[in-house]
Amino acid sequence: MGPLELAAWSFPALLALIFVRVPIGLAMALCGLVGAFFIYGNAAPILNQLKQVTYSTFSNYNLSVVPLFLLMGQFAALGGLSRALFKVAEAWIGHRKGGVAMAAVGACAGFGAICGSSLATAATMAQVALPELKRAGYSGALSTASLAAGGTLGILIPPSVVLVIYAILAEQNIAKLFLAAFIPGILAAGGYIVVIAIYVRLKPESAGSMAPMPMKERWRATWQVWPVLLIFLAVVGGIYTGLFTPTEGAAVGAFGTGLAAWLSGGLNTRTLKESIYGTAVATGMIFMIVLGAGLYNTFLALSQLPQEMAQWVIGLGMSPWLVLASVLVAYLLLGCVMDSLSMILLTIPIFFPMIMGLDFGLSPEETAIWFGILVLIVVEVGLITPPVGMNLFVINNMAKDTPILETYRGVTPFVISDLLRTLLLAAFPAITLVALRI
Numbered sequence: 043m044g045p046l047e048l049a050a051w052s053f054p055a056l057l058a059l060i061f062v063r064v065p066i067g068l069a070m071a072l073c074g075l076v077g078a079f080f081i082y083g084n085a086a087p088i089l090n091q092l093k094q095v096t097y098s099t100f101s102n103y104n105l106s107v108v109p110l111f112l113l114m115g116q117f118a119a120l121g122g123l124s125r126a127l128f129k130v131a132e133a134w135i136g137h138r139k140g141g142v143a144m145a146a147v148g149a150c151a152g153f154g155a156i157c158g159s160s161l162a163t164a165a166t167m168a169q170v171a172l173p174e175l176k177r178a179g180y181s182g183a184l185s186t187a188s189l190a191a192g193g194t195l196g197i198l199i200p201p202s203v204v205l206v207i208y209a210i211l212a213e214q215n216i217a218k219l220f221l222a223a224f225i226p227g228i229l230a231a232g233g234y235i236v237v238i239a240i241y242v243r244l245k246p247e248s249a250g251s252m253a254p255m256p257m258k259e260r261w262r263a264t265w266q267v268w269p270v271l272l273i274f275l276a277v278v279g280g281i282y283t284g285l286f287t288p289t290e291g292a293a294v295g296a297f298g299t300g301l302a303a304w305l306s307g308g309l310n311t312r313t314l315k316e317s318i319y320g321t322a323v324a325t326g327m328i329f330m331i332v333l334g335a336g337l338y339n340t341f342l343a344l345s346q347l348p349q350e351m352a353q354w355v356i357g358l359g360m361s362p363w364l365v366l367a368s369v370l371v372a373y374l375l376l377g378c379v380m381d382s383l384s385m386i387l388l389t390i391p392i393f394f395p396m397i398m399g400l401d402f403g404l405s406p407e408e409t410a411i412w413f414g415i416l417v418l419i420v421v422e423v424g425l426i427t428p429p430v431g432m433n434l435f436v437i438n439n440m441a442k443d444t445p446i447l448e449t450y451r452g453v454t455p456f457v458i459s460d461l462l463r464t465l466l467l468a469a470f471p472a473i474t475l476v477a478l479r480i
Contacts, residue, residue: 045081049345052077056338056388066384067327067334074337081344091340099336100329103289104216107206109325110292114201114299115157116317118270119166121303126266127152128170133263137254140242142178143188144235146171150192151231152267154199155274156299159324160382160425164193164433168440179250182444184241187426187452190433191234194422194460197382199227200278201292204382204421207332208414211390214407216288217281221477222411226419226467233459241455269302328383335387342391355396362400366413366468369393370420377424381432385421404471411478412471419467423460426453 052073059069079088099105118124131145131152138144150167157163168189175185197204200220209216242249255263277295280286286294303309309317355365372393376385397413398406425433428450438449467474 045345046347046350048077048080049342049347052338052341065330066381067330067332070331070334070338070384070388074334074339074341077338077341078344081341092337095336095340096333099333102210104206104210105329105332106289107201107216107292108203108328109321110289110296111157111201111203111206112159112162112324113317113321114292114296115159115162115166116320117296117299117303117309118153118156119162120308120313120317121269121299121306122308123156123267123270123299123302124149124153124166125170126263127270128167128174130260130263130267132174133255133260136178136252139251140184140238140249142171142175142252143180143184143238143242143249146175146188147192147195147231147234147238150189151195151199151227152270154196154227155201155278156270156295157196157201159203160193160196160422161432161436163196164189164436165440167192168437172437172441178252181245181248181448181452182441183448183452184238184245184248186434186437186441186444186449187456188234188238190426190431190437190449190453191237191456192231193433193437194425195227195231197425198223198230198418198422200224201288201295202418203328204386204418205414206288207383207386208390208417211386212394212410212414214410214414218407218478219411219414220278220288221282222415222474223418224477225473226415226463229463229466229473230419230422230460233463234456237455237459269298273298273302331383331387335384338388339391347392349395351392351396353399355399362402363468365400366397366402366416369397370416370464370468373417373420374423374427377421377427377431382421382424385424386417390417402471404475408471408475408478412474415474416464416468419460419464423457423464426460427457428453 056069056073059072060066075088078091079085082088128145128149131148132142135141136145146167150163153167154163171189172185200223202223205219205223206216209219273295276298277291280294281288281291300309373385398409402409404412425431434449434453438444438446
């Protein structure tokens with residue numbers, strides 16, 4: 043069996059390992075090492091490869107952003123910033139039809155701007171918003187679906203851990219990717235709010251009502267979110283103006299959220315240890331997946347599969363837009379069985395050279411950034427796509443009185459909104475790139 047055939051058969055082998063519940067990082071590492079062994083024919087190069095890939099992966103300075111953004115999210119939750127964001131959104135729009143669910147989406151968008159993790163955003167906001175939604179008379183389907191969809195904004199609105207990983211794989215500027223993600227993130231939040239508005243009019247019984255809050259209370263609630271705005275402006279503004287590198291910005295954000303948590307009384311010796319432990323566990327999981335993907339992608343590079351596929355697709359003479367559509371559909375299908383980070387690490391080394399070899403009327407940098415945002419969006423859709431959307435399980439596990447099938451039904455309109463937004467951004471790249479051209 044030649045290297046190309048070996049690489050092709052490695053995909054079903056990898057999926058089979060994942061199906062029998064082998065951790066994704068370990069599964070990719072095993073496929074990569076075994077495949078490389080068959081190509082080399084002996085174990086000595088494998089041991090050398092293991093050393094080199096491990097060192098080159100973990101010595102990448104940009105990866106230091108990941109634990110800092112995760113720690114930032116831990117401190118933000120301790121500081122009560124998630125509750126403050128939800129309360130201010132609820133104060134201004136909670137009395138409107140579907141307003142509490144809209145407030146949950148808005149709070150998810152705000153929390154995503156200081157978190158960077160979809161699962162953390164969904165879990166944290168669910169703790170705050172689920173009791174309020176239940177108290178206001180919202181159905182389990184709408185409540186859980188709104189929070190699951192809103193949680194996806196954690197990886198779309200900068201800072202985003204997944205975008206950092208994409209930037210490393212595609213060798214792109216992290217700050218420019220963050221900037222390009224803003225408009226798609228705002229469109230996502232707006233689309234979810236429109237979905238809620240339509241949903242509650244088609245199913246009036248799914249949403250209760252609450253009395254308008256006095257104006258004085260609204261402004262008092264608004265004042266409580268000043269730490270979020272300050273941290274966001276410091277981190278994102280510092281990165282975009284060149285004052286900070288992304289890593290330095292993440293460190294400033296972690297310090298700012300930690301200070302806010304300490305001033306609010308949420309950060310003490312016990313919770314600090316818990317935050318560091320939680321960050322370490324999440325970082326270890328991510329880094330294991332990154333290492334496994336590095337070993338597997340090294341094997342794929344040895345087999346020449348990515349280059350051969352890219353040349354084959356270019357040689358077909360197919361429309362670049364048809365190739366792009368096929369790639370995005372592949373991501374949607376993979377999202378039904380894999381988590382977002384694994385998809386990025388596994389597929390970008392294969393799909394990225396293919397896309398970069400096609401002509402979309404954009405510069406190479408613009409193509410790379412635009413494609414990265416499209417990938418991020420379809421990966422985000424995978425987080426709420428049945429049957430294994432991770433956000434659905436996180437939220438449903440916290441809303442034990444809501445059957446998972448109700449959550450599946452409730453999230454369908456949000457998935458449709460995501461697909462329409464994907465079509466819009468794919469058809470009009472300027473929407474994504476406009477922030478880079480100003």
